[in-house]
Amino acid sequence: MSEEKAAAKAAHAILRRLAAKGGIESAQPEAVEAEIVEALERYERSLEAVTAAVLVEATSLAGAQTELDRRSVEADVPLDDVALPDMVDQLSQLLLDSEHVDELFVDDDELDKIVHAALLDYLPAIASRERAKLAAAFVRPRTLLAESKPTPAVTGDYPFPLFEASLESANVDEAGPCAHCEEVVDVRFSKACFACFRAGKVAAYVMDTELGMVRAEDAEEGLLHAAPRSAAPRGYELVEMGTAAGDAEPWVRVRVDGAALTELLHTPKYETWQGEKWLFCCQRPMVFVGPMKEPLLARLREAEETQEEVVGRLLQSGTREAHERTHQVLNGRISMYVFHCPQCRKHRAHWDCA
Ligand SMILES: [Zn+2]
Ligand SMILES: [Zn+2]
Secondary structure, eight states, X not given: XXXXXXXXXXXXXXXXXXXXXXXXXXXXXXXXXXHHHHHHHHHHHHHHHHHHHHHHHOSSHHXXXXXXXXXHHHTTOOOGGGXXXXXXXXXXXXXXXXXXXXEEOSOHHHHHHHHHHHHHHHHXXXXXXXXXXXXXXXXXOOOGGGOSSOOOOOBTTBOOTTBOSOGGGBOOBOXXXXXXXXXXXXXXXXXXXXXXXXXXXXXXXXXXXXXXXXXXXXXXXXXXXXXXXXXXXTTSEEEEOOOOTTOSSOEEEEEOOHHHHHHHHTSOOBOOSSOOOBOEETTEEOEEEEEOOHHHXXXXXXXXXXXXXXXXXXXXOOHHHHHHHHHHHHTTSSEEEEEEOTTTOOEEEEEEOO
């Protein structure tokens, strides 16, 4: 990684300059270098945390840059030259205290100068890396999501109309023989080759959705599992099943286009912690776009929207929850699964955690 390189390069430069002046006696110069690298990487990690926090609330690139400057100072990890005085002190002291340094033959001024010179290359490299992250978050690459024509979804070599995410986020089986036609294939879906899976040969396949489990027989009838009327989702045609003795209200089934449900049963599940929960919109299964990661979050931002506002929109949640979930998803404490509706182009998401 480039960040390791910057730190390692700086550490190496310090040791090399010291050695060139005959300024250091050490039996383990690599251990000294490693200590310097560790100190620099601590700085980088703190700074990265500041950048991530800034991105959560930023609405514009200019605003984000100002905020990064301000908060990095506040967190004691200023950007660029501003960090020089403290960091020179810190690294010089590290060299003086290091148990791997037997003797330094330079005076304090000279030591500071050597450290200073190495940091003059290092600090701007780190600063520009963090600033580039802000810039990247405000660039909106052309995306499938923004296109108006219905694009057939592609998962590598495996096109699924309802699965637009990469194969890594699909729940698939390792290479092996297809359980139905026995052809040996690289990727299997529920133990079937792509062709057999798409042809519906996996008879017992079940997809869990926000409207309940979908099985082959549900798809055939175009009706989903029963629920008491008051618990039924809004906006769907409901088919009454009568009221059982002792029940206050009738049970109903929800009508959903059978062909759309069949398509869902020919679609791989996505990887989750707690199991899939396929979302619906416009009375149809939505298209799975992928797990929420920073690039997807950046892509989903509409003009002037903050990351939190995107998350709030997708989860249909209040600002307080959106704030919390945004931090959690960016820190990897929860996973968020994003869908879009090819009919109305809305995005929705649900989340879970380990
Ligand atoms: Zn097969
Ligand atoms: Zn919709």
